[in-house]
Amino acid sequence: MNTLVKAALSAALLVGTSYSALAVERGGTLKYGRYADSLFLDPVLNDANVDIWVLSNLYDTLILPTDDGKGLKPGLATEWKVSGDGLTVTLTLRDGIKFSDGSPITPADVQWSLKRAADPKKGIWNFLVGSIQDVTTEGDHTVIIKLKNTDPAILASLTVFNTAILPMKAFEASEGTTDEEKAKSFSAHPISSGPFVLQSWDHGQSMKLTRNENYWAKGEDGKPLPYLDGIDFEVIPDDATRILKLQSGEIDGAEFIPYARVDELKQADGIDMKLYPSTRVEYITMNVRPKIGDKDNPLSNEKVRQAMNYATNKEAIIQVVTHGVGSQMTSFMSSATPLHKGDKPLYPYDLDKAKQLMKDAGFENGFETSLLVLAGNQDEIGIATAVQQMWGQIGIKLDLQQVDNPSRTQQYRDGTFTMREAAWTDDIADPNEIASYFVYSPTIGALHSGWKSDEADKLFEASQKEIDAAKRADQYAKMQDLYNASGPILPLYETPYPVALSKKVQGFVQIPLGNNIFGAAWLQK
Amino acid sequence: MPLLGFIFRRVLQTIPTIAFILVVTFILVRLLPGDPASAMLGDRAIDADVQRINAKLGLDQPIPVQFLYFTKAVFTGDLGNSIGLKLPVIELIERRLPVTLMLTGMAALIALLVAVPLSFVAALNRGGAPDAIIRGTFQIGLSMPVFYVGLVLLTVFAAKLRWFPVGGYGQNFLDDLYHLFLPATTLALSLSAVLMRNLRAAIIGVVGADYVDFARAKGLRARVIMTRHVLRNALISTVTLFGLSIGTLLGGAVITETVFAIPGAGRLMIEAIYGRDYPVIQGLTIALALLVSFTFLLTDIVQAWLDPRVVR
Numbered sequence: 001m002n003t004l005v006k007a008a009l010s011a012a013l014l015v016g017t018s019y020s021a022l023a024v025e026r027g028g029t030l031k032y033g034r035y036a037d038s039l040f041l042d043p044v045l046n047d048a049n050v051d052i053w054v055l056s057n058l059y060d061t062l063i064l065p066t067d068d069g070k071g072l073k074p075g076l077a078t079e080w081k082v083s084g085d086g087l088t089v090t091l092t093l094r095d096g097i098k099f100s101d102g103s104p105i106t107p108a109d110v111q112w113s114l115k116r117a118a119d120p121k122k123g124i125w126n127f128l129v130g131s132i133q134d135v136t137t138e139g140d141h142t143v144i145i146k147l148k149n150t151d152p153a154i155l156a157s158l159t160v161f162n163t164a165i166l167p168m169k170a171f172e173a174s175e176g177t178t179d180e181e182k183a184k185s186f187s188a189h190p191i192s193s194g195p196f197v198l199q200s201w202d203h204g205q206s207m208k209l210t211r212n213e214n215y216w217a218k219g220e221d222g223k224p225l226p227y228l229d230g231i232d233f234e235v236i237p238d239d240a241t242r243i244l245k246l247q248s249g250e251i252d253g254a255e256f257i258p259y260a261r262v263d264e265l266k267q268a269d270g271i272d273m274k275l276y277p278s279t280r281v282e283y284i285t286m287n288v289r290p291k292i293g294d295k296d297n298p299l300s301n302e303k304v305r306q307a308m309n310y311a312t313n314k315e316a317i318i319q320v321v322t323h324g325v326g327s328q329m330t331s332f333m334s335s336a337t338p339l340h341k342g343d344k345p346l347y348p349y350d351l352d353k354a355k356q357l358m359k360d361a362g363f364e365n366g367f368e369t370s371l372l373v374l375a376g377n378q379d380e381i382g383i384a385t386a387v388q389q390m391w392g393q394i395g396i397k398l399d400l401q402q403v404d405n406p407s408r409t410q411q412y413r414d415g416t417f418t419m420r421e422a423a424w425t426d427d428i429a430d431p432n433e434i435a436s437y438f439v440y441s442p443t444i445g446a447l448h449s450g451w452k453s454d455e456a457d458k459l460f461e462a463s464q465k466e467i468d469a470a471k472r473a474d475q476y477a478k479m480q481d482l483y484n485a486s487g488p489i490l491p492l493y494e495t496p497y498p499v500a501l502s503k504k505v506q507g508f509v510q511i512p513l514g515n516n517i518f519g520a521a522w523l524q525k
Numbered sequence: 526m527p528l529l530g531f532i533f534r535r536v537l538q539t540i541p542t543i544a545f546i547l548v549v550t551f552i553l554v555r556l557l558p559g560d561p562a563s564a565m566l567g568d569r570a571i572d573a574d575v576q577r578i579n580a581k582l583g584l585d586q587p588i589p590v591q592f593l594y595f596t597k598a599v600f601t602g603d604l605g606n607s608i609g610l611k612l613p614v615i616e617l618i619e620r621r622l623p624v625t626l627m628l629t630g631m632a633a634l635i636a637l638l639v640a641v642p643l644s645f646v647a648a649l650n651r652g653g654a655p656d657a658i659i660r661g662t663f664q665i666g667l668s669m670p671v672f673y674v675g676l677v678l679l680t681v682f683a684a685k686l687r688w689f690p691v692g693g694y695g696q697n698f699l700d701d702l703y704h705l706f707l708p709a710t711t712l713a714l715s716l717s718a719v720l721m722r723n724l725r726a727a728i729i730g731v732v733g734a735d736y737v738d739f740a741r742a743k744g745l746r747a748r749v750i751m752t753r754h755v756l757r758n759a760l761i762s763t764v765t766l767f768g769l770s771i772g773t774l775l776g777g778a779v780i781t782e783t784v785f786a787i788p789g790a791g792r793l794m795i796e797a798i799y800g801r802d803y804p805v806i807q808g809l810t811i812a813l814a815l816l817v818s819f820t821f822l823l824t825d826i827v828q829a830w831l832d833p834r835v836v837r
Contacts, residue, residue, distance in 0.1 A: 205788035406559025
């Protein structure tokens with residue numbers, strides 16, 4: 001960790017791995033169909049994937065994630081060095097970097113942006129950079145981050161959207177008195193540090209981005225990125241309509257293709273059906289409190305949870321719900337998450353073993369329980385009806401309760417739910433985010449399940465400061481073993497991001513963290 | 526003059542209706558499980574963030590106190606800011622409601638243009654082949670769900686034949702009309718079926734009435750009998766039905782707007798409910814309630830004009 005990470009990678013690396021041998025062509029506007037519009041494009045104050053997944057096109061970070069979502073590559077900083085004691089990070093800014101308005105990106109902008117991201121009073125993402133104590137500058141190119149404690153994930157966190165660099169003066173000069181008011185007025189006419197600039201935004205309908213003429217990265221042809229003149233995001237909530245629009249040539253790309261349509265679109269003319277590797281995992285969370293309300297809860301018994309796991313034929317669910325697109329989980333975290341451990345599917349289907357475990361737990365005759373299902377969500381309903389039938393074989397009578405999302409969230413947060421379906425995607429190329437929510441009880445009580453393991457909590461706390469990579473990997477291995485064996489979830493499957501593109505679209509990538517990267521995308525004429 | 530008094534009385538009656546809707550909506554959204562902060566922050570929210578945001582929104586106050594603040598704001602023309610979109614509710618309504626109005630207006634027009642002539646053809650050929658064909662076709666239209674009809678129209682006329690765009694909204698008035706034609710037709714289909722059936726039955730009833738026989742005996746021309754005596758009287762019940770259907774039409778717009786990717790008020794309402802965006806739900810409810818009340822008022826006026834006995 002204390003070695004100098006000399007980032008001799010050229011900007012050509014930005015071009016990514018998804019490149020074909022074709023010569024790039026410049027110009028054109030890419031039209032992309034989204035299922036929902038963004039809400040608030042402030043890197044620090046946003047709270048949803050609809051914002052996060054497009055922010056990186058507007059604002060650059062010091063370090064960028066690689067296309068596989070696991071590694072680091074230079075962004076606004078060309079070099080970074082972590083001190084021997086692991087308590088200081090020194091970053092060197094790239095020469096000649098500018099915001100979209102032509103003003104220089106200075107160490108002062110970086111200092112201000114990072115301090116804002118780490119401010120515990122601002123937004124909900126500050127925990128990702130919670131180890132930052134202070135940020136100082138030196139000369140025209142150097143930024144020094146002082147840490148409260150060693151933080152093995154600090155470099156990965158400098159690739160995350162909330163540490164993006166904004167122009168301090170322009171932001172502070174924006175209308176309003178509070179930070180939120182200023183963020184509102186700034187984000188209406190933002191000044192970018194990323195490859196694109198917001199041109200116009202008709203909330204709920206469309207968002208238009210144009211190229212940032214001052215962007216630093218160079219393309220394959222040696223000229224500045226991006227290749228595109230702009231991107232038009234169109235909001236098309238209905239899946240079938242989004243696909244029809246792509247098929248009719250009105251848009252060039254469509255996100256969130258339903259799994260049922262993937263095969264058909266793979267065969268379709270002129271369409272490139274992409275399945276980008278992701279960190280998305282689908283699972284059932286179980287409430288493991290001994291009592292829910294005044295009723296005894298069989299799910300508090302570890303053996304019962306294991307029995308339900310063995311009685312769930314995940315391969316069948318993958319076929320029925322994801323039409324074969326998904327794959328079985330080998331740990332609670334996705335196989336694309338760094339430090340993931342596991343090569344065999346968790347709890348292979350074994351009905352006899354499940355029945356034996358139910359007997360051992362004293363529930364030979366089964367019991368009645370319930371599962372919250374998101375009303376109208378076909379995937380969740382598919383999973384629910386499948387497990388209802390599968391668990392019936394070990395005597396469990398499952399009541400399916402269809403509710404809308406806020407109702408479910410309330411029961412979840414109150415700890416009054418019995419079981420619910422859920423999905424997770426990482427925001428950072430480090431296992432600490434998922435572990436803090438799933439495993440570490442002080443964050444949200446291990447997914448509000450009431451599950452708590454002192455050993456797992458200690459392992460997590462130690463791993464948050466462990467800068468010896470091998471030791472940290474070992475801590476994560478133990479944490480995963482422990483959680484996978486006795487934890488409060490029933491792992492279902494991992495799925496890639498299904499995106500359908502016109503064959504004209506090249507160089508676009510959605511990285512495993514979900515970010516849609518248009519910086520090196522281009523349109524074949 | 527009695528008509529003016531009638532209108533005045535009807536407007537007065539609208540006020541308590543709107544006030545009642547306002548109170549009920551205000552309380553109902555707060556009785557729904559879940560709160561805006563949780564809905565906004567999602568599953569990952571930590572307690573401190575949820576409490577901080579709900580407090581900032583004033584939702585930690587008792588409901589009567591919140592209602593007082595809300596009423597005061599409404600009377601000063603301030604409907605607050607959307608919690609999710611962080612934009613003034615007034616601005617959102619100004620932008621989204623005209624889209625829905627245009628969609629439903631166009632749908633209503635298409636429904637009338639289709640239903641009125643065809644109901645005449647059907648009624649005057651009662652029991653014959655044209656009657657059977659018209660009624661049969663509309664029966665199918667009536668029984669198909671809106672989202673299905675929408676997708677079929679999109680697939681055939683937009684994706685395959687390329688006569689229309691696949692959803693979305695236009696850049697100017699004519700472009701809007703072009704974009705809204707398929708969704709308005711979708712929406713109009715079931716309404717025209719209802720109107721057609723009603724009007725056909727009414728025409729059959731009126732055509733057999735004594736005063737029509739008398740008009741005929743007087744030697745009036747068929748066209749005059751049809752427009753002045755038959756249509757005017759047959760329309761009375763259809764106008765009422767049409768007015769009442771505007772509410773249903775607005776409901777249907779929610780689905781149509783989603784299928785056709787139209788940024789209207791219906792979609793905004795659905796998103797606001799899922800996001801527990803109280804100010805948007807309240808603001809839109811007021812706007813829609815005013816709109817529906819206005820339509821009912823208009824219906825009553827037209828009815829009073831068609832049938833002066835209503836005023837008395």
